[in-house]
Amino acid sequence: MSETPxxxxxxxxxxxxAVWRFLVSSVGPVDADDCFQExxxxxxxxxxRLRAGSNTRAWVLTIAHRKAVxxxxxxxxxxxxxxELEALDTRAPERPGAADGELWGAVRELPPRQRSAVVLRFLxxxxxxxxxxxxxxxEEAARRSLHEGLQKLRTEVPA
Amino acid sequence: xxxRTEDGVSRALRAGPGPRRAESAAAAAAAERLVTxxxxxxxxxxxxxxxxxxxxxxxxxxTRRGLVRLAFPEEHEPAMVEQLSRRISRRIVxxxxxxxxxxxxxxxxxxxxxxxFSLPLDWQLMGPFATRVLxxxxxxxxxxxxSYGEIAAEAGSPRGARAAGNALGANPxxxxxxxxxxxxxxxxxxxxxxxxDRKRFLLELEGALGS
Numbered sequence: 001m002s003e004t005p006x007x008x009x010x011x012x013x014x015x016x017x018a019v020w021r022f023l024v025s026s027v028g029p030v031d032a033d034d035c036f037q038e039x040x041x042x043x044x045x046x047x048x049r050l051r052a053g054s055n056t057r058a059w060v061l062t063i064a065h066r067k068a069v070x071x072x073x074x075x076x077x078x079x080x081x082x083x084e085l086e087a088l089d090t091r092a093p094e095r096p097g098a099a100d101g102e103l104w105g106a107v108r109e110l111p112p113r114q115r116s117a118v119v120l121r122f123l124x125x126x127x128x129x130x131x132x133x134x135x136x137x138x139e140e141a142a143r144r145s146l147h148e149g150l151q152k153l154r155t156e157v158p159a
Numbered sequence: 160x161x162x163r164t165e166d167g168v169s170r171a172l173r174a175g176p177g178p179r180r181a182e183s184a185a186a187a188a189a190a191e192r193l194v195t196x197x198x199x200x201x202x203x204x205x206x207x208x209x210x211x212x213x214x215x216x217x218x219x220x221x222t223r224r225g226l227v228r229l230a231f232p233e234e235h236e237p238a239m240v241e242q243l244s245r246r247i248s249r250r251i252v253x254x255x256x257x258x259x260x261x262x263x264x265x266x267x268x269x270x271x272x273x274x275x276f277s278l279p280l281d282w283q284l285m286g287p288f289a290t291r292v293l294x295x296x297x298x299x300x301x302x303x304x305x306s307y308g309e310i311a312a313e314a315g316s317p318r319g320a321r322a323a324g325n326a327l328g329a330n331p332x333x334x335x336x337x338x339x340x341x342x343x344x345x346x347x348x349x350x351x352x353x354x355x356d357r358k359r360f361l362l363e364l365e366g367a368l369g370s
Contacts, residue, residue: 007244007251008203010237012190020186021175029185036189037196044202047249103171122172154168 004052008044015060016040021123022061025104026068026115031075035067042067061124062134065116072112103157113137114149121146195255204248207240210262212334213269214357219258222247225279226261229332231353246284265334271364274301276335289326291315296327299340302365306344328352334361 005011019039023032042063050059107115116135120126126134132142175182197203205227207220215232218239227247230239244251260278267273282290291314299305311323327338333353339361343349351358362368 004245005249007240008249009240009252012193012252016190017183017186020189021182024182024185025175033189033192036186037193040190040193041196041202044197044250050249103168107172118172122169123175150168153172157168 005047005050005054005056008047011043011047011056011060012040015057018057018124019060019064022064022119023068025107025119025123026065027071027075028108031071035064035071038067039064055130057124058126058130058134061120061126065120065134068116069112103153106153106156110149110152113141113145114152117142117145118149118153191255194252197252198255203250203252205243205251206254207236207243207251208254208256208258209236210258210265212265213360214353217265219261220251221254221258221261222281222283224281224283226332226335227281227284229261229335231333231357268334269364278335280332280335284331285326288314288316288319288322289329292323292326293330293336293338296330296338296341297336299337301337302367304340304342304362304367307341307349308344310341324350337361340365340367 006014016036020032020036023035023039027035039060043060046063050056107118110118113135117131120131120134124130128139128143128146131146132139135142135145137145198206201223205220205222207218207228209216210219210229211217217232218228218230218234218236219226220228220239220243228239228243230236240251264273264276264278268276282293285293292310295310295313296305307320307324307327308317310327311317311319314323316322323341327341328350330336330338330352333339339351339358341349348355348358348362359368
């Protein structure tokens with residue numbers, strides 16, 4: 001028996017932290033809220049069509065990924081990424097060290113597909129197949145993007 | 160390549176940006192703004208929330224048409240939400256605002272200042288027979304009563320006293336649809352989905368059990 005999707009409120013409670021973390025790490029804290037609203041409003045509209053047995057986490061992160069891409073496109077026209085990083089730092093004063101901010105700064109600088117692959121893998125806990133579905137590429141390409149993204153982070157960020 | 164570096168990056172990625180607790184609070188605040196917007200723009204099919212009563216906290220659910228469900232405290236909210244999600248729509252969210260209209264009418268009713276509820280009702284959880292039974296029940300005046308047989312007859316099923324009893328027992332909107340006003344023909348209390356103590360309490364409140 002495949003499981004029917006839960007009531008929307010339960011779905012929201014189960015996924016809001018993962019979606020928030022995904023968005024903060026891909027678009028930064030300033031734009032995360034707009035993207036968060038857009039993600040869940042889209043999810044609510046499409047919710048009755050969501051099939052039984054669907055992986056709801058992968059599904060909502062796929063939507064969040066698309067919203068993040070839209071946001072990046074919009075921002076490319078405006079463009080002030082430095083302010084975003086500062087906002088991230090002032091918002092979280094108890095953060096352990098600068099290295100952490102550096103890492104997430106570097107994540108946001110990755111090419112879109114690599115960034116999404118890394119974030120979906122580590123924050124969304126998605127399998128390669130689910131990452132591929134979210135980004136809209138082959139599983140092989142998802143695996144490669146994830147690998148390349150990690151490589152770049154390892155060379156750019158001192159551990 | 161140094162494997163400790165790899166572990167460090169992977170671990171840091173898994174931990175996410177910023178402290179977990181602060182992030183979770185930010186996510187909760189974002190979710191709060193979301194449900195407020197969903198309510199303002201009426202994007203959900205059902206909203207639900209608690210209302211106070213002398214029986215404890217009741218769980219209520221409202222659609223665009225009106226009150227669709229009122230559950231006694233011992234019925235767990237998640238179970239009610241799950242049931243509504245399956246039977247009506249999965250687009251169900253917790254109301255960001257108190258359910259003021261229902262709360263006000265219930266307070267007036269329980270303090271003896273209201274004899275009829277005027278908030279709109281949504282009857283969609285009832286089948287055709289239950290709708291007839293409960294529509295008739297809704298018309299029984301405050302302070303008076305009817306019998307299972309009478310209600311069954313009026314619902315078009317003269318020998319269906321038992322079936323009428325079942326429909327009344329499954330009343331999705333008790334108190335507001337006064338199934339407590341239906342008694343045994345001989346004068347016995349009969350049954351009540353919320354327990355006989357509550358049926359007696361409601362009848363006494365309405366002055367229908369004076370003797």
